[in-house]
Amino acid sequence: MSNQEVTIQFPNGEEKCFAKGVTLTEIAKSISPSLAKKSIVGSVNTTTTDLTRPILVDAEISLYDTSSKEGLEVLRHSAAHLTAQAVKRLYPDAKFGVGPVIEN
Secondary structure (H helix, E strand, O other): OOOOEEEEEOOOOOEEEEEOOEOHHHHHHHHOHHHHHHOOEEEEOOEEEOOOOOEOOOEEEEEEOOOOHHHHHHHHHHHHHHHHHHHHHHOOOOOOOOOOOOOO
16 A cells, blocks of 8 residues: 555445545445435544545545435434524524434
């Protein structure tokens, strides 16, 4: 491995080298176009991150879609923000509560 590459470890323990700065989207595409389309969030060294953040160090990664707990949580969180923005545009004086996304 050169200093211009990172070693990526997959959940199954397999490892592969990629150019430094590779994104989770690019990694997903290298595995399967359908995986890239389905993935909505990932983790790099146990930190949840978006799919476009460059990976600059060796890392263990995971990819999540909406059928996973992690993916569904991100989808619900994002939907809450979009809904709040829409409500605020329609009702500028609306006040919002705070708190984590709830399951239902």
